[in-house]
Amino acid sequence: MSETVTSNLPSAYDPKQTEAKWYDYWLKGEYFKAGSDQRKKPFTIVIPPPNVTGNLHIGHALNNTLQDILIRFKRMQGFDALWLPGMDHAGIATQARVEAKLREQGISRHDLGREKFLDVVWKWKEEYADNIARQWRKMGISVDYSRERFTLDEGLSVAVKEVFVRLYEKGLIYRGKYIINWDPVARTALSDIEVIYKEVKGALYHLKYPLKDGSGYIRVATTRPETMLGDTAVAVHPEDERYQHLIGKTVLLPITGREIPIIADEYVDPEFGSGAVKITPAHDPNDFEVGNRHKLPQILVMDETGKMNELAGKYQGMDRFDCRKQIVEDLKQSGHLIEIEEHVHSVGHSERSGAVVEPYLSTQWFVAMKPLAKRAIEVQKSGRGVRFVPERFEKIYLHWIENVRDWCISRQLWWGHRIPAWYCDSCGEMTVARDEPKACPKCQGTSLRQDEDVLDTWFSSALWPFSTLGWPQETEDLKRYYPTDVLVTGYDIIYFWVARMIFSALEFTNRIPFRDVLITGLVRDAEGRKMSKSLGNGVDPMDVIEKYGADAMRYMLSTGCTPGNDQRFRWERVEAARNFANKIWNASRFALMHLEGIKAEDLKLTCPFSTADQWIMHRLNETIAEVTRLLDRYDFGEAGRALYNFIWDEFCDWYIEFAKLPLYGEDEEAKRVTRSVLVYVLDQALRLLHPMMPFITEEIWQHLPVKGESITVADWPKADDSYANAEAVKEMQVLIEAIRAVRNIRAEMEVAPKHQVELLVRPDADVTPAFERNEAAIKRLGGVSHLTVDPALPRPEKTMTAVITGAELFLPLAGLVDVGQTIERLNAELKKLNAEVERVEKKLANPGFVNKAPAHVVEGERKKGEEYREKREKVLARLRELQG
Known part of the structure; x- marks a missing residue:
């Protein structure tokens, strides 16, 4: 950049004219690329990879902005700052979007076959990955594109296979028949945390299950009568006196007449319903456990589309909810229905398709979580674990991981990491391996079929902090940048992702994956509602940027958040941020008007400093210390407000006004000092603001007579106690109060700006010098024609008065107004x-x-x-x- 000011800024700041220009400049200069100086201490963030299902939303904009603030801050502080970008293949979500697009064309994935379908999905991925990259550029995020990763790229695929095989060899991955969450629309298994529970108005059906011996019946309550076709027992609590005499007897299942036993199990809640419950091991996770304890048959009466199968008898082919209605009607007709009670209960829905989730007996792959969780819990409770910000989220994390269940990792999809297991058609042997075996190790047969299923998306995402750096190879990047320093993520995926990254990292790297986890809230609409397509209240960050610029959006989002809490999106807040940018722009234009032809070496911070000079240097010093402290503790909102107060209220509204006196005066030495202070403070303020508002700060900084290629790699300001000056601060506060009081009286009395007023001051002894030294400033900024300063001044009559710190002010009414x-x-x-x-x-x-x-x-x-x-x-x- 030029070290001499040769041109002024345009009259108005236009983000569209500058943002793309500077982003290209940064990329060309490779300022975002890590590793150029091995002497620097590394600082690493890996981006939470956005899904290639669509465009980025305002929540992504918040998350990316906060990460960018941190990485720019650390880069300027002299760290070897790596922000590693990447994207997630998002198995279920992406496949669902592509299949929906195919349905519009009247075809299905089965029409195409697996390979051709995957070709279509890869094209989708390329299109949306390009969109996301363009949006990243628009937002101004400073990621190292040379290290960009994708969860299905070759390196990460190697890592996924390695983890799968190692866990399998340790007995921590197994294949078995269990009750899983089944999405009958997407036709795939779901993990527990992919199920969203909603309160639903339903019914509790009270039924008669007749005793085989004809002595009566036992009353059973259920919310899902359609599953009774798969009942294999009725259970009561072993200590429930009402049913002691019935334990061991047999009942006849209504409609079918099939005999099932009455068993005793402590799982049963005697207070719920009648205290007797139907046991359906193939359609309920708790019943599944009860069934295992009592060695009950498992009868699956639905297929994977949610329709009743051949074991449902006459109801075969009916949708599960239609079957419910028909069974209730049949129970009425047969006299087995006692009553229907209104009942509000929590019903699981698929996060992706919205379908009501069906607990379903299925053969799936699982990770045994208890051993992995045990170590993660020990490390966390020992004080060697991850630091959560805010710390209250540590309890949420520990509660989940202490109560974790085995993780179903197989998905009945085509888009994803194929499970590395092969089955021999000759002998049935299963082989789990890193590479496709050439022959069956048991019978040497060569007819091998790979498992059709793919792995849960979160399986590969759980490895993200270390797989992206080259693991399982001991790469230079892995050695230098791992563990990472901070993860910035929302509280809604602590279970999905954060916990899984921690236990995976401990298992495979023997270290925590990141030192800090900064938890952000959601960006809600102006009414506090969660943004959603159904409500139509979403905000596209690209629309915000188009209207107000990226800097305004970034500043609004970063100052609107406190760690862990939601914020509301309001357009007026974006407009206020844009106004802040304009304020900085106009103040910078004023400064540059007085710097034409000035070189960096012409500017020296030497005395004599005016009161205003000493005050602004003191306040700059305090602001540097405060903003640095706040960013180090992730308090972006308070850091932004500290900068706003300093730049707008103190630098623009007061210092520049005081600086006009010497700049428009005849004293060349005073002009030189004022220019030096003006440039120094503006330069330092722009550096402090740069992580939040990178584009406008670069544009202005490039016009200043300072040395350096880009503000992106300029040094972060450091507090200098030699500029501390409490006396100047006290004196300036008196002057500001006095000028403000005069202006307020003028406004209230509707005195025209051009009309000069007389000001009489009765000061305390300790503030008298402040008025005497700064007479010219008071006159100019207060519109004062004549100033009298006298500690012994008698109280004048017919004056407007104001009391400030250390002084009384009097404005004579004569000539001021027509009384x-x-x-x-x-x-x-x-x-x-x-x-x-x-x-x-x-x-x-x-x-x-x-x-x-x-x-x-x-x-x-x-x-x-x-x-x-x-x-x-x-x-x-x-x-x-x-x-x-």
């Missing part, structure tokens, strides 16, 4: 305010209004009343002064 006209105007305003106060009070005293009107309307009237009374007090105070 008579002003009193007349204020009396007229008082009359209006009295009427409004009376109107509101009458309204709020009316029970009909208070009790019937919506709460927000009543509250609105209360607030109006408070505002009117407050305004009335101000008018009365001014009248007292004018009439006194």
